[in-house]
Each structure stands twice: as structure tokens, then as C-alpha cells.
Amino acid sequence: MTTVNEPHPARWWEAVDNDRVRCDLCPHHCVLAPNQTGECRVRQNIGGKLYAIGYANTVALSIDPIEKKPFYHFFPGQSIFSVGPNGCNLHCRYCQNHFSSQSSTPTDHLSPEQVVRFANRPGVAGVAFTYTEPLVWYEYVMDTVRACQRSGFSTACVSNGYISLEPLEELLGAVDAFNFDLKSFSDDFYRSQCGGRLYPILRTIETAIQSPAHVEVALLLITNLNDSPEEVGKLCRWLAEHDPETPLHLSRYHPSWKLKLPSTPVATMMRSWEIAREAGLKHVYLGNVTLDDKYTETRCPDCDAVLIRRQSYQTRILGLNGETCTACGRKINIVNTV
Ligand code: SF4
Numbered sequence: 001m002t003t004v005n006e007p008h009p010a011r012w013w014e015a016v017d018n019d020r021v022r023c024d025l026c027p028h029h030c031v032l033a034p035n036q037t038g039e040c041r042v043r044q045n046i047g048g049k050l051y052a053i054g055y056a057n058t059v060a061l062s063i064d065p066i067e068k069k070p071f072y073h074f075f076p077g078q079s080i081f082s083v084g085p086n087g088c089n090l091h092c093r094y095c096q097n098h099f100s101s102q103s104s105t106p107t108d109h110l111s112p113e114q115v116v117r118f119a120n121r122p123g124v125a126g127v128a129f130t131y132t133e134p135l136v137w138y139e140y141v142m143d144t145v146r147a148c149q150r151s152g153f154s155t156a157c158v159s160n161g162y163i164s165l166e167p168l169e170e171l172l173g174a175v176d177a178f179n180f181d182l183k184s185f186s187d188d189f190y191r192s193q194c195g196g197r198l199y200p201i202l203r204t205i206e207t208a209i210q211s212p213a214h215v216e217v218a219l220l221l222i223t224n225l226n227d228s229p230e231e232v233g234k235l236c237r238w239l240a241e242h243d244p245e246t247p248l249h250l251s252r253y254h255p256s257w258k259l260k261l262p263s264t265p266v267a268t269m270m271r272s273w274e275i276a277r278e279a280g281l282k283h284v285y286l287g288n289v290t291l292d293d294k295y296t297e298t299r300c301p302d303c304d305a306v307l308i309r310r311q312s313y314q315t316r317i318l319g320l321n322g323e324t325c326t327a328c329g330r331k332i333n334i335v336n337t338v
Contacts, residue, residue, distance in 0.1 A: 084131030126154030
């Protein structure tokens, strides 16, 4: 496979005047002069038209445990073929993938049909768009999703959720599952640490929860930046009001890229788990930290039977019959039908 730099026509843009265009894919609404690229670095004004210059170029391709994304309620125990682009429309100071998200790493060219061929092996539930920010790969994601649909494969996006409403609605009608990375419940945090705004991301999650797509949410708890009991409590109550059965992944921060704060204390992780449960969330998980099974296992919200037990990426389904609890028959918010 080789990198092909041929630009692909982009969607979601308008001409502003003779030679400038405005991209409306995300809330930045970048206005671009000729040859200029947007904040995401992968959408460019070429000759008065907008192009997706990273189309089909992936920085990584790998078959991963689906729990690694993380998805805990979407084909648990299965694998997923994972691809992702260079570029991102946010600029988080602690990004673990900053080599690809904030600058460019070598890519392999992979057509949508090739993705389907790679994914077509035993134990692989489908295709995940992940690693950096798949929303800025919009045209390729949609084309690949359609190719997957034709072949009966599921699709999933791991995303920051920073997208305009209209393209989001189209995406929600096509992609089967999303894990949205909600970075904080503070607009100041989004402005100072990520170069974005909170409101559009809350709108994305609300809209997605109301759609047929399966939704999980992740929050990286960062020492003294977004891990106060007040902020964690507010975020969890907000999520519980929209859907208390949405799985929430609380991940432990370690120093990364420009942010050199100490790792989040384990006690903060455990306290945040309790806060999330008290807020009414039924499925709360801790990540990037090894603790008691109770922080990673799935239990039935009604009868408390253990449904799934996880150790590292070893997943054992113990009490599920398809998507219902074997012990009491309760329907669980889980996609488990291959
Ligand atoms: S997708 Fe990229 S080019 Fe388009 S508005 Fe967002 S940051 Fe700007």
C-alpha cells in the first residue's frame, strides 16, 4: 500500500466570494483562502473548491480488541479493524496521538473496498474509525460505512464529537456506534486546553443518544483540571438525565505531550466512579488503572448479576443471553448479536 495524495472533493462547504470557501463540517467554520487548509489540516481550498486531502490515507491499520477503543457494550469480546487519519479539529494539549493529530505521519492508502476485505476475518465485528479524529475524514468514513453496509459489517467511530448538526445527523443514520470523548464539563477547559467549545459537543451527545446509534461516552480525568467532585458530578448528572444506561468510561490521565501534570491519583478515579454511580449512571467503568473487578465488570441494573467480566482485554460473557440478562430477563443496553 502507498500514500495517494490525490485530493477528494469535500462536502459541507460554500463559496464565500470568488476564491474563498467556508467549511461547515465543524463548528470552527473555517474560511479558507486559495491553498489554505483548515484548523484540522486535512481540508483545503484548491482552486476555489474544498477538498478532503486526507481521503483514504490511514495513519494506522490494526485489528484491536473492541474493548481497547473503548467500547464495552458493543460486540463485547470481539475484535474490530481500526483505521484513522492524520489531522484533528481540536488541539488538546495532552493528546496522546499528537504526532498524527497535530502534525503528519506517513500513511497507507486504503480504499473503502480494501477496508472491507481487511475486516473480513473470523472474530472481527466490523470497522472502527479511531486513533485521531474521524470526523475530519467525513467523506471517507461515509464511503467506507456504505461499503461495510453492503458486506454486512458494523461500523464505529471514536470521536471528539465536534461537528455541525447537519453532517452529524447524516452520520448518525449510517454509523452503528459512537464513543464520544467528552473532555470536560467546562467551556473554559475546552477553550484553554483543546481549542474548541463545550456546547457543540453536548449537542452531539444529546442528538446521538436520541438516534438509533449505540452511544458510549469517555472522560479522561486530569489531575486538578477536570477531576473535581463538583465537575464530575455535574457531568454525570447531565448524562444520566439524558440516558442513565449510557456506558461511561472514566480514564486515568498520565503526563502527555505539552501537559506535564502528575498522573491522576487512583483515589480520584475511585471517588469519581462512586460519584458517577450516585448520579444514577448504571454502567461506569475505570480505564488506564488496574483495580478490583467491580470497576470493569458489567452488572444487571435490576438483579445485580454479573453479565460480563473483564481483565485487561480478556472479556468473559457470563450472564447474557443475546442482549438480555440471563438471570432476570432484563434488556441491557448492549449490542451483542453477531
Ligand atoms: S472540518 Fe476542518 S476545515 Fe472544516 S471547519 Fe472544521 S477545522 Fe475547519
